[in-house]
Amino acid sequence: MSKACVALLIAAPASGQGKTSVTAALARLHARQGRRVRVFKCGPDFLDPQWLALASGQPVDNLDLWMNGEADVRLRLARAAEHNDLILIEGVMGLFDGEPSAAELAQRLGIPVLAVVDAGAMAGTFGALVHGLRHYQPGLPWAGVLANRVAGTGHAQMLQAALRDGDGPWWGALPRDEGFALPQRHLGLTQTGELPDALARLDRLADALAATPLAGLPWPDWQGWAVTLPPPAQTAVPRPHLAGRCIAVARDAAFGFIYPANVETLQALGAEVVFFSPLADEPLPDADALWLPGGYPELHADTLAAAGRTRASVQRHVQAGRPVWAECGGMLALLEGLTLADGRRVPMWGLLPGEAVMRARLVALGPHAWATPWGELRGHTFHYSEVQMPLAPASHTTPARSHGRPEAVWHHGPVLASYFHAWFASAPEAAAHLFLPQGRRADVWGGLPPAGDAAAGVGFRSPAGAASQGVTT
Structure with missing residues (x-):
């Protein structure tokens, strides 16, 4: 039988908005609270998964409807649902970028989208941007929005006030703090094994997230985001071509x-x-x-x-x-x-x-x-x-x-x-x-x-x- 599991897809309007940081912070926060968290990454990527694996304490697989095929995606999610309390999926680029996009994955599997928006240089436009993310693709499962790199309490209030009815819920804001930044180089994030303080960086992110309404939501209320993720009807078992090698x-x-x-x-x-x-x-x-x-x-x-x-x-x-x-x-x-x-x-x-x-x-x-x-x-x-x-x-x-x-x-x-x-x-x-x-x-x-x-x-x-x-x- 298929098991329902709380699942969220963390997406954004574009790359560089803070998807990896928020996904890792969520994983770290719930893992510290004793829950089993399995994280996935949309699209091909080797570097973000290292941070997500460190945060969750479990391996991170990639989900791509073209590269994996839908059957492989469904099988991996169904297996994860059997043994975990929470599934988090980090999107790729912007929510609607790519063929297929993270939005298509969310819609096809019924997984709610949590939008992360870098609001450091905006106020009222935040509402217009969230409204577009929410309604651009009709029927998109929606969990709400979290603002990132916010200047302070007053700025956060302006952002929340900019939301239209039906575009929330508002799940709070993470402050602008260079100490939260995950270091990068030419191919993407720096590998976790190269940084002795990698876990401490994730703990700081989790501590900041703990002050938001999202983290304060009681766990029973998270069950509203539970999704049943059935495996594919048929699963091919590879022949042991490499047996003994x-x-x-x-x-x-x-x-x-x-x-x-x-x-x-x-x-x-x-x-x-x-x-x-x-x-x-x-x-x-x-x-x-x-x-x-x-x-x-x-x-x-x-x-x-x-x-x-x-x-x-x-x-x-x-x-x-x-x-x-x-x-x-x-x-x-x-x-x-x-x-x-x-x-x-x-x-x-x-x-x-x-x-x-x-x-x-x-x-x-x-x-x-x-x-x-x-x-x-x-x-x-x-x-x-x-x-x-x-x-x-x-x-x-x-x-x-x-x-x-x-x-x-x-x-x-x-x-x-x-x-x-x-x-x-x-x-x-x-x-x-x-x-x-x-x-x-x-x-x-x-x-x-x-x-x-x-x-x-x-x-x-x-x-x-x-x-x-x-x-x-």
């Missing part, structure tokens, strides 16, 4: 972009998953396959360059013909060199031909699909670097938006590499084949076999000028 996953501050759901999918496919840290120069564990996920190799380039034990162990893995799947930042670590934003080139591991250059502006962002012989893997791309590669791409992803551009997938020996971040649950069999040996079969990933033996990428050094003639993505 061990997959090593790099995981640290340089390789932190890992969907918990991807690890769960690998385990559901039968794999044993083990972790190691290249930043600590840990050798690759004895494993059948390697996953180098995305992250911030550009912030740790010198440390990665000096990680001799890690590099040597990865080189042995490649020489043995064992599969490697390298996503985005993981791919950069395998290249010959990485030129940082200041123009300095740092030699990387040299196990994949090509160079990467960091750019000052975002190079690519958006949802993508990769058609494989085992189904369509869905995911996204998000990067500030460009790769110059002497290899011809074995395949390309297809952007889901007309303004997007394909991302190359390179196949070199046992290495598959791309800027594409895959959501493994969208096509579990395809995900499994990322970690199964493919030898030199040209028909597997749609590309030509690499020149030389299966370990041709090891120690590769392209001729002068070759990189500039390659594919840039």
